[in-house]
Amino acid sequence: MAGATPACIFCRIAAKSTPTTFLYSDDMVVAFQDISPSAFRHYLVIPVEHIPTVNDLQKRDEDYSLVNHMLDVGKTLLHQDAPQSTQYRFGFHPPPFNSVDHLHLHCLALPFIPKWKYLKYTSVGSLGFIEAEELLEKIKPS
Numbered sequence: 001m002a003g004a005t006p007a008c009i010f011c012r013i014a015a016k017s018t019p020t021t022f023l024y025s026d027d028m029v030v031a032f033q034d035i036s037p038s039a040f041r042h043y044l045v046i047p048v049e050h051i052p053t054v055n056d057l058q059k060r061d062e063d064y065s066l067v068n069h070m071l072d073v074g075k076t077l078l079h080q081d082a083p084q085s086t087q088y089r090f091g092f093h094p095p096p097f098n099s100v101d102h103l104h105l106h107c108l109a110l111p112f113i114p115k116w117k118y119l120k121y122t123s124v125g126s127l128g129f130i131e132a133e134e135l136l137e138k139i140k141p142s
Helices: 007-015 059-081 115-121 132-139
Strands: 022-025 029-033 040-045 088-092 104-110
Touching: 007 040, 022 059, 022 104, 029 059, 040 059, 059 088, 059 104, 059 132, 088 132, 104 115
Parallel strands: none
Antiparallel strands: 022 029, 029 040, 040 104, 088 104
């Protein structure tokens, strides 16, 4: 896993060199609103370190801890900012369905807006949206 990549918009956001309002920030991750929201609330949680995609994660303690931390941050933010929501979704788009080659967790407080956006967050076998809990099971160290 490489360091920051200058061409990567999410690396620039994490490095605070692109103006962004952070909802959360620590040494490992930053969180902010998606610029093209698909739901009532739609946040992204990204690692500060450049990790291209979910395919770059392995069954290692550090990868498992990172994804778990990303999920904890996303859950905390949505439960705090959208407590009235009755349904939340947390997950990742694998290649070729990811829009940016920098790992990012979609944190959604439903409903989807507009309703048809749910299609973008549907799992079809091993394709499509990967629920965060499913990814954690996949990369859980033995």
